[in-house]
Amino acid sequence: MGMIASRREYQLHNTQTAVYEQFDDRTQQHEASSLGMWIFLATEIMFFGAVFTSYTVYRNLYTTAFEIGSHHLNTPIGAINTAVLICSSLTMALAVHAAQTGKRKQLMAYLVSTMLLGCVFLFIKFVLEWIHDYKEGFAPGLHWTYAGPHTNQVAMFFCFYFILTGIHATHMIVGEGIMVVLLYMAWKGRFSAERYNPIEMFGLYWHFVDIIWIFLFPLLYLLGAHF
Helix, strand or coil, rough: HHHHHHHHHHHHHHHHHHCCCCCCCCCCCHHHHHHHHHHHHHHHHHHHHHHHHHHHHHHHHHHHHHHHHCCCCCCHHHHHHHHHHHHHHHHHHHHHHHHHHHCCCHHHHHHHHHHHHHHHHHHHHHHHHHHHHHCCCCCCCCCCCCCCCCHHHHHHHHHHHHHHHHHHHHHHHHHHHHHHHHHHHHCCCCCCCCCHHHHHHHHHHHHHHHHHHHHHHHHHHHHHCCC
16 A cells, blocks of 8 residues: 555646646646647757758759669668668657556556667668778778769769768767667656656657668669669
8 A cells, every 4th residue: 555655646746747837737837848849849940951952953953963873872771771760750759659558567568669770770870881882982081993974963862961971870879879868767657647748748759760771762872873
């Protein structure tokens, strides 16, 4: 009975502290955090939109060179990474559902699954693509040995390739760090069916990162590629 009472007190304490003093209730707090996250994502869309626009402009100016550059990318590896990221988006959605229904063990399992899939994506990107591209001499400014036609324009394509995929990978690394914190909080029982807002907000972030890759894959790997 003592343990049950302590648990109830803990849950009551958690419920009370879940609403910060600047909010009237949990609904208002949830709406405020959702609005903040969507504003953050809007700034991210503007940031990526500027880079995407620059890429599109130069691709239209140097279409042949960008097609040559795209031809040197490993499309099957990119497709595998796309599948890995889509699976991670699914496990993240399941993690949000587990948090909403108060299933702590499932929440932890889905968070770990999402983290592992994210690590697989980053391993493929770093080891099987970037290091391979570097050894092949496709790293402008570091190791550039390409001597075919449109050398400077092809180098520009690979500059965009490393910048875009590098920014995306940085977002994924940040996401991995946040998931470590969320996993620790889940292990400590900080989430419940009434208090799952951090999981839900992070789910929006992770899905956004996945969507960015969904745009990057055809832009870099598929448009103009030869199969």
